[in-house]
Amino acid sequence: MxxxxxxxxxxxxxxxxxxxxxxxxxxxxxxxxxxxxxxxxxxxxxxxxxxxxxxxxxxxxxxxxxxxxxxxxxxxxxxxxxxxxxxxxxxxxxxxxxxxxxxxxxxxxxxxxxxxxxxxxxxxxxxxxxxxxxxxxxxxxAGSIEVADIDEDLDRLTEREREVMRLIARGYSYKEVAKELFISIKTVETHMSAVLRKLQLSSRHELTKWASDRRLL
Structure with a gap:
């Protein structure tokens, strides 16, 4: 069928x-x-x-x-x-x-x-x-992932900001993120600035640790 x-x-x-x-x-x-x-x-x-x-x-x-x-x-x-x-x-x-x-x-x-x-x-x-x-x-x-805590943090981000955040935290360059998401490098930079501001982080290194701690990578 x-x-x-x-x-x-x-x-x-x-x-x-x-x-x-x-x-x-x-x-x-x-x-x-x-x-x-x-x-x-x-x-x-x-x-x-x-x-x-x-x-x-x-x-x-x-x-x-x-x-x-x-x-x-x-x-x-x-x-x-x-x-x-x-x-x-x-x-x-x-x-x-x-x-x-x-x-x-x-x-x-x-x-x-x-x-x-x-x-x-x-x-x-x-x-x-x-x-x-x-x-x-x-x-x-089984209760080993606290989904409520993850959702509370991610609720601050838009859908596109989440996508950018995940790729940047995994080590993608801005150019690679732009190609992956079909957006401009300038747009990636804008989303990245918003992500760091909303999550109160100051660098890519802090973002990677933040995402890793929440098992988002």
Missing amino acids: TVKVVVVDDHAMFRRGVTAELEAAGSDVVEIVGEGEDVDTAVATIAATAPDVVLLDVHLPGGGGVEVMRKLSTMAGDPPRFLALSVSDAAEDVIGTIRGGARGYVTKTITGRELVDAIRRVADGDAVFSPRLAGFVLDAF
Whole structure:
């Protein structure tokens, strides 16, 4: 049976790449029936096409992937199954998205064939995670990650500031961050200044320690 899929991501280039990968790796298994670039277009497209699985980015304009799932949960009919596909492998993103209703979470390093397999498994009702991410979920429900504390700190940052913060803390240069997020170097600098100010930190070194202590890397 062909699995109907909607791809939701705010980068058009990435959506086109995912669509091409899925069509090349599993055209007999997966059918792309629509796309969304933010919360509102995602909800409208999903409601109109009734997919089996939604490939959902975590950080979206309008409230993020969790907001897409929340809005669809209030609508009539059975919602699709959600598989998060994100550049982020931070604990709070993984745990928050699963708590929001996703059946799985994989990172954008996944291959086309692996993604087809993950989609098929989620459509069948399985829970699917990239290997490292499954540990975050287990740790959270075992109580060894204080998600409330993480959320309180991160609530000060916008979605884009969180993305910049994570990459900078991992050692990316401003140029590399700009390329990864499809923004200018000047915009990266602006976001970085805002991150340091909001978190009351003074340097990249302090930011890396802050993120490491909270298991955000």
